[in-house]
Structures are given as structure tokens and as C-alpha cells.
Amino acid sequence: MEELEPPFRKIIHVDMDAFYASVEQLDNPELKGKPVAVGGSSVRGVVSAASYEARKYGVRSAMSGVLARKKCPSLLFVKPRFARYKEISLQIRKIFYEYTDLVEPLSLDEAYLDVTENKKGNPSASLIAQEIRERIWEELGLRASAGISINKFLAKVASDINKPNGQKTIHPEEVVPFLEELSVGKFYGVGKVTAAKMYNLGIFTGLDLKQKTLEELTRLFGKSGGFYYNIVRGIHHSKVKPDRVRKSIAAERTFNENLSSEIYMLDKLEHIAEELEKRMKHSKAKGKTVTLKIKYSDFTQQTRSKTVHKYVQRKEEFFPIIKELLLQDTLKNSVRLLGISLSNLNTEKKDPVWIQLEFDF
Template sequence: MELQPPYRKIIHVDMDAFYASVEQLDNPDLIGKPVAVGGSEVRGVVSAASYEARKYGVRSAMSGFLAKKKCPHIIFVPPRFSRYKEVSSKIRAIFYDYTDLVEPLSLDEAYLDVTENKKGNPSASLIAQEIRDRIWEELQLRASAGISINKFLAKVASDINKPNGQKTINPEDVIPFLEDLPVAKFYGVGKVTAAKMHNLGIFNGNDLKKRTLEELTSLFGKSGLHYYQIVRGIHNGLVKPNRIRKSIAAERTFAENISSEVFMLQRLEFIADELEKRMLKTGTKGKTITLKIKYSDFTQQTRSKTVAEFLQLKNDFFPLVKELLYQDVLENSVRLLGISFSNLNTEKKAPVWVQLKFDF
């Protein structure tokens, strides 16, 4: 199994510290200062951190308490997701000037297939540079980009020259690049898997490539085939426009731990209101409802139930939330509660997309 033409031209655009950068854009007093979006020095979790905060080790998903400990002069700002969505839509409008094959991964990153593009530009690298320039000129925000022959490589490449940079991995450079790449930097290889690989003497792509498909499948199950292919530059996932939403959720972290189920129900009422609002706005309905419980010791539990009919309104689904809450004895006091829907009505509407392949 070897890398063979024809090659696609894929760009992965990743905004630099997007939420924090939007906050600094809207409030110039925050420019050049360590900013954490979300959380507080008492409770909550950091959603995003500016690069000034990252220098102190502050990262997303870190508790606000730890962020404050690492960076005593950090500035916490509440998230404004409606504003981030507004800016994200403007960024995507720029993408669509170049191609309709845009696959958003989140508000701040997306894949673009520019094998054939609206500008008739044969250089994916020049297109990525132009897109980044336009984002800065039109929105005063910085973006990084990765360019290569598939989504996996483009995603890996976009991290290499961050922030405000880009990296192209040309077809002839793919194999040497992957052979030298530490396995911990392979997109999709987490800390646990990387540690397991290290224990097996697999430290970079060249080490990984020496393992047979049978060995990798034995060691890593279904992921073995994935590792066997990606280290050889093979990743056939298409850029999928109009990605179908798989779930919709709302959750809340509390200022103080809660032990009483009565108080939990009160909080769940507000969370359910927000979830209903989001479902009505997006026209989403679901059959599987899940209650997420995060305890004071940071352990997490989920409880789910699937019903026959699609649900959307709080009056219809909140009785199920109550049922899930009382389903079992709580293990500890609670710091976070969330409600989500999956098995959505949108999953039935997935279009079938056909992409053609051309020379790189």
C-alpha cells in the first residue's frame, strides 16, 4: 500500500486563539494581556486562552482556579458565543469565495478542498495565504493554515507554524515528513495512545511504519488500520460540506458544589430552557436524551434514554431528565450538570457528495 496520485489539495484553516482574539478585538484594553474566556478564579472551566496566557501554561479545559494559580494577573471574561458565531459566519463567507467544499469542524476551524476552486488558482498554498490575508484585512483576526494532499496531513501541518503562519506538505515530502514526525503529534493520537506507543518503542512515524498491519491491529484494535495507513500518507476522508449535526447540548458549571437533588432540578430547569431555545432555533429534534453529571472530584457520569418519538420542547423532555436524575444514587456532590440530545432528526437529511480527484 503506497501513496499514489492523483492528489487532492486540502487546506485546514485554524483561527489563532479565536475566542480570546475576538474579545481582544472588541476590547482593545485586553490587547497584549493574558485573557481567559470562561471560568473564574473561583470556579468554572477556561474555554479559551490568549497566547499571552498560554505562555504561563493556561490552556482550554483547565479549571479557572488553576489558571489563576499559573497566571495571577490573568483576566477572566465571560464567553459570548453569539458574537463568536457572528464572526465565524464572516470567516466562512471568505472560504466560500474560493470553494463550496468547506467542512466546518467548529466555529474556529474548517477544511477546504481547493483541488478545483472558484479562483482558478492552481496553488493551494497561495490560496491559503490569500485567505489568511483577507481574514486579517477584513476582520483583524489572525489565522494559521496547513496545506497538503489530505485532511489528516493538512490538520497536522496547521499546527506547525502557529500562530499566524502556514505550512505546506507537498506530495513528494509527505513520506519523509511522516517518518520524522513524533507519534504524539499525529492528529488523533492522544496522550494515552502515545504513551503506549512509546512503551512499545514507537517514537516517530518511521518506528510506526516498521510495524505490520497485523501487529498494529493486534495492539490497537480497529485503530491499527488507521495508523498503518496514515503513516503512509493514506487518508481518504472527503471534505464534507453541510456536516450533519450529531448532537445538541447545554450545560452549566456551578459556583458551589450541589448535594441536594432538589437544587439540581432547579438548575436543570434553566439548562433545559436553554436547550429548548437552541433546538427551536436550529429546528432540531432528538430521540436520545442524556444527562451529564460531573462530580466534585471531577469524575463524570452519563445517563441516557431513547424514546420512540422525536422531542424538542422542554415540557416533553424534562420528565425524562427527572427520571434520569433519580435513576441512581448520586456518587458525590455535583459541580456540573448538562443535558444533550442525540439521534437527531437532522441525521436523516445527510446529502451524498461526490468528489473528483485531480493532479496536485
């Protein structure tokens, strides 16, 4: 049997279970055991998160509030409280740091931990993951799942296997057979479109994927082909990065009604720009690349960008560029979402910032 070459890292991926919805049930006991959706129930509302009671009815994140209500008539909608979610996220992270400084947050509700060498001197990553999950429950009243393996890719895949409130360890000797049997649709980094393409090519499992040469995969999937070639062999060298560089800061808004007039769009963009300026000043950041994000009523998306020679931060500096980007080409349809971001920032190695999508409820 094919074997992997040591040395191996000990990586844990911790993923909170239905985080936003669980926080709402924690803070409001009347919601416990009931189907809960964090988001909006209006025509333009979108589900940000769903409790496991709601998921039994097929309610999922990113689903429209109207469809979610059809699937689960007893669904209870709660408006998101991102400040509260971040507050608890920071408490969870404090627990992580008691075990290792190599913590890489991916979002408010998940993170990678490298515990190859850890502050507890515990050689078992599985026992560390179990202890962390127990502490999160005892100290915060929330459930978490975890995946443990030799690299970030495998840990991420493993954390989803025994959800909710479970964990899965993929030991070094189990990696090759595990990946060969795994459906390609379960591979982290393989989305629905790519999975469908693989199915059409007769690639259903890791073993099927393994039969393809690097040249074939590169021809079929471009640069991603090399990634697929390596991960199916258990090769993933990405390290846990505790100092993730912030790449952009953004603000965006989804509208109750589609916009078809550029005059109305500019008015909305004025308000979005004001919010972005606040966030830039709060982060003490400036950027050189200005990007306008447009999502149309048919859910297709477009971005238009321009890079300037000097750093900008204030609305009066970057809004003329946004106006130029909006008017540079005819819009193909009515618009349901507009967003502005500044990237190519002057900051380096700062703590990550999570800017949540804003909805009109």
C-alpha cells in the same frame, strides 16, 4: 523511497490563532499585547481560551481560573461572548466560500477547505491559503494559521507547525518522510493517554509506528489501530463534507459549588431542560434519544441515555425521562456539571450548530 499513489486532493486546514482571546483584544484595544483569558476567574471558573501573551506563562484552555491566575498574576479575565465569536466566524466563512463551496467547519475557529478545483482557478493551494490568511487580517484584523496537504489529516497536522500566523505545506513527495519523522504525540487523533501507551511500547515516531502490522495495532488499540496503520502511510480518504449532519443538540451547566442532593440536581436540570427546549425549537428539530450527562467533582464523566419511539422536542416530553435517568442509579460522587442532549434527530443535512458550554462566573 516509498511513494504515495496519486491522484491527490488539495486540502487546506485554516485555524484561527487564539480566536476568542484575539476577538476580545480586537474589540478592546486596551487588551492588546496583554495576557488575556476568556473564561472565569472564580474558584469554579475555567479558561475557555488564552491569548498568546498568556500562553507564555503556561495558561491553557480548560485550565481552572485559579491555576491560570497563579501561573500569570497579571492575567486579565474576560467573560466569553459567543454571539460575537459566531458573528465573526460567519464573516470568515464568507471569505472561504469565495474560493470553494467545499468548506467543512469544525468549530467557530477552524475549517477544512478542498481547493482541488476552486473558484479562482488557482492551481496552488499554498497561494490560496496565503491569500485567505491575508484577507482575514486585512478585512477583520485577525490572524490565522493554515496547513496544506493531500488529505485532511495531514492538513490538520501541518496547520499547527508554524503557529501563530504561519502556514505549512506538506507536498506529496514530502508526506512519507514527514510522517516517519513526526512524533506520535503530534499525530492528530492520538491523545495524551494513547501517546503514553505508544511510548511504553517503544513507539515514539511515525517510523516506529510503521513497523507495527495491522494485526498488532488492532490488537493493541482496537478499531483505532486501523486508523493509525493508514495515517502513518499517508492514507486518509475522508472527504471535506460541506453538509455536516447535525447529530445532537445539547445544553449543560457547570456549577459554582458541587451538588450532592438529587433534589437540587433536578432543580438545576429543570432550567437546563428549558434552555434545551428553546434550542430545539429554534433549530426546528426533534429527537428520539435523550441523554443525561454527569460530570463528578473528581472530573470523571458519565452518560445515561434512553431512546423513545416518537420524536420529542418540548421539556414536558423529555424531562420525565431525564428524571428517570438521574434516579435510575446511585450517584458515585458529588456533581460539578449536568447536561442534557437530544440526538437521533429528525433533521438531515442542516447547517451545523455549535452549542458552547455555559459556565457560572
